[in-house]
Amino acid sequence: MTNIPTDLLRTFVTIKDLGGFTSAGELLGRSQPAISLQIKKLEEILGTKIFLRGSSLELTEDGEYLYKAARQILEINDQVIAKVRGENISGKVRLGIPNDFELAFLPKALRKLSRVYPNIIVEVDCEISKVILQRYQKGHYDIAMAMEREKENEDRDSRDYRLEKLEWVFREDHLVSGADSPLPLIAYPQGCVYRSIMEEALQSQAHPYRFMYTSTSLLGIFSAVEEGLGITAMASSVIPDHLKHAVNTDSLPDLERVCIGLYYKERELNIASRHVLDFLRTGIANI
Helix, strand or coil: CCCCHHHHHHHHHHHHCCCCHHHHHHHHHHCCHHHHHHHHHHHHHHHCCCCCCCCHHHHHHHHHHHHHHHHHHHHHHHHHHHHHHHCCCCEEEEEEECCCHHHHHHHHHHHHHHHHHEEEEEEEEEHHHHHHHHHHHCCCCEEEEEEEEEECCCCCCHHHHHEEEEEEECCCCCCCCCCCCCEEEEECCCHHHHHHHHHHHHHHHCCCCEEEECCCCCHHHHHHHHHCCEEEEEHHHHHCCCCEEEEECCCCCCCCCEEEEEEECHEEEEHHHHHHEEEEHHHHHHC
């Protein structure tokens, strides 16, 4: 029987997820030549090509099949190791997270965590990012996730953040026109980065607008959009499939990117907090 080393599968999946050999090497702590050699070895073991050679990192048919299978193999591998090593790990972790990700991100991440570490309790507080960061600075959380504007120089660990484009979100039959009437907006309260970016983008085009509905609840925001009260802007990963969304329209400006990132004090993390951090990092990478 031929066995596939899991480190080769992990390298392959990381290349695909991050979109490049160099990025994968930075995350895995290996040089670009070493990453290339691992992929060559994997192709030799399988007797097939998994990447189409060219300007982009597209997968071959065999590569697509391998990618899906590799993710399943690695998940089982990681669950077994974590379960065997960490069954007796327990503790309480205080987590602050933006409202958007309470539904789109957190349940899946915590479900996986609870299967592996059933004795770790996570206390979750959801608010707009500005409030989350204020509370984090006052020591309310062990780990905080926040949505911020993209920074020119990001010096954090690449596993601790991801960048996303904001998109306009509106009901399928809600037409956005260039009429002179004010654009009806739906948003979180003052202090929300989405709200600030929407306002600045519209002001730059001298586009009239007014806030028709404000809510601290993600469900409230989506319900208002579904009822046709107006339009809003969200990070692409949290937009439900049934709502129409676009980076821009004929009458609306392009929106800038935002940074979804984790905050924590490395020296103050206990073993339970470190395991929660690992699961959050994985969740961010796979939103």
